[in-house]
Amino acid sequence: MDASVIVIGAGPTGLMLAGELRLAGTDVIVLDRLGARSGQSRAIGFTIRTMEVLDQRGLLPRFGGIETVYAGHFGGLPLDLGLLDSTHGAAHNVPQNITEAVLEGWARQLGADIRRGQEFTGFVEDGTGVTVTLRDGPALRCRYLVGCDGGRSTVRRIGGFDFPGTSATTELFLADIRGLELAPRTAGAQTPNGMAMVARLSDGVHRIVVAERGIPPRDRTGPPEFAEVADVWKRVAGSDISTAKPVWVSAFGDAARQVTEYRRGRVLLAGDAAHIHLPAGGQGMNTGLQDAVNLGWKLAAVVRGRAPGTLLDTYHDERHEVGRALLANTRAQGALLLGGNDAVPLRDVLGDLLGSAEAQRLLGARVSGLDITYDMGRGRHPLLGARMPLIRLDRAGRGTGSAELLHTGRGVLLDLADNRTLRRRARPWRDRIDIVTATPRGNDAADALADTTALLLRPDGHVAWAAPGTDDDLRTALDRWFGPGR
Structure with a gap:
C-alpha cells in the first residue's frame, strides 16, 4: 500500500x-x-x-x-x-x-x-x-x-x-470587484428583473451576486467574462459596474x-x-x-x-x-x-x-449547523446525540474548556462526579479515549450540565452516552463507537 x-x-x-x-x-x-x-x-x-x-x-x-x-x-x-x-x-x-x-x-x-x-x-x-x-x-x-x-x-x-x-433552472453570477464603492444590498434585495446583492469584504473588495429572472442557465466550460456579469448587473440592478476591476468571477446554478x-x-x-x-x-x-x-x-x-x-x-x-x-x-x-x-x-x-x-x-x-442530532441509542438525556456545549470546566484546579478536551481528536469520557468505578470501566479503551474528571465552572456550565454525572464524547464532539438518562450502559457505547476494549 x-x-x-x-x-x-x-x-x-x-x-x-x-x-x-x-x-x-x-x-x-x-x-x-x-x-x-x-x-x-x-x-x-x-x-x-x-x-x-x-x-x-x-x-x-x-x-x-x-x-x-x-x-x-x-x-x-x-x-x-x-x-x-x-x-x-x-x-x-x-x-x-x-x-x-x-x-x-x-x-x-x-x-x-x-x-x-x-x-x-x-x-x-x-x-x-x-x-x-x-x-x-x-x-x-x-x-x-x-x-x-x-x-x-x-x-x-x-x-x-x-x-x-433537480437540475438548475436559474444561473447566478458572482464577482469580487475593486475600484467601486457600492452600497450594501441584502440577499433578499429583489428588483423587477431579478435579484442583486452586494456585500463588502475587505481591502476595498465588494462581492456582488446577481440573477436575471427568466434566463435559463448556460452550459459553460469556464467562468464568464466580467463584461457579461456587468451587463446582467445593469439590467437587474440598474447601475453600471463595468469600470470595476474583477478579482474573481464565477457562475453557478440552483441545481440540488x-x-x-x-x-x-x-x-x-x-x-x-x-x-x-x-x-x-x-x-x-x-x-x-x-x-x-x-x-x-x-x-x-x-x-x-x-x-x-x-x-x-x-x-x-x-x-x-x-x-x-x-x-x-x-x-x-x-x-x-x-x-x-x-x-x-x-x-x-x-x-x-x-x-x-x-x-x-x-x-x-x-x-x-447547531440542530444536528445523531442516533446514539435510546435515552432521555437532552444531550444524547447532540453536540457537546462549549462550556468552562474545572479540572484539578485548572480552568479548561470542553472544546480543549477534543484538541487531540480522541474520544473523551468526562466524569463529572469523581466516579472511580466509572473510570475503571473505561480503562480498556484508554488507547482511544481520554478519561477526564472535572466539574462545571460557572452558572452557565452548571445549567448546561444540570443533573449530569458523566458524558462520553466522540472525537467529533457529539455526545455518545450520558448519565443518567441513557438506556445503554457505558461499555455498550464504548464498543459501538470505539471498538472492543483491550
Missing part, C-alpha cells in the same frame, strides 16, 4: 479530512490536479457549528483575528444568531484561500502527504484495497479512497454513484442533488462530491468540513483495526440525513431569493413567523 487512505481533492474538505486522519495516526495521500492552491476567495466564512469544530481542534488561532457576526438570513429574511446557544458567532470575511492555507499547513504539520499537479483519472477496487490511476505517474494503492473533488466529482462519476435531484450512498465498499464521498445545492449562506463548504470531521476518526479506527468496517456505515447514516436537510433548506431559500413576485406571499408569511424568537432559533440553528 502506498497509503492507507488516498483523498482526491485538496480543497477545504479534503484538507480537513487529511488533518483528521493524521491526528488519528493514519497515513494519507492527498492528490489534486492543480499545481498550486487556486487563491480564489470562493466561500467567505464559517457557520457557528464550523467555528465550534475548528475550536475543538485548536485551529481558530491559526486564522488570526476572525471577525464574527450575529446577523444571518434565511432566503434574505434576517435572523438573529445571537439567540442561539453557542459562545461563537458566524465568521465573516474569511476567504476560502485563507481557509485552505490554514488547513493545509495543519495537515502537513501532522504529516499528511499532499501532492499537487497529480490528476486522478480512475480507480479499480478489489477485496483488499483500491488501485488509483493518474494521468501522469505510476498507479497508487490504498485501502480506502475518498472523493473530495467537488460538485463535478470524477470519483463519483467513475464510481457509478447515483446522484438524483445528493448521492444515494456516501459509501460504496472502499470508496467514500464527502463535501460537494456528495451534495450540490444553491450556496445560500455558504453552507456547502461548512457542511463539507463537518463531513470530514465525522468521517476522519471513523475511517482511522477501521484502518487501524480498532473498529469493524461497519462503523463506516454510520458515516452514511448520519451525514446523508444532514445533506438531505441541507438541500431542503437551500431549495426553500432559493424559492424565496429567486421566486420573484410569486414568492412575495411566502416571504410575507415567513417574515411574520420570524417575529417569534422560537422561529428565529429554529431556522438560525438550521443554517448554522
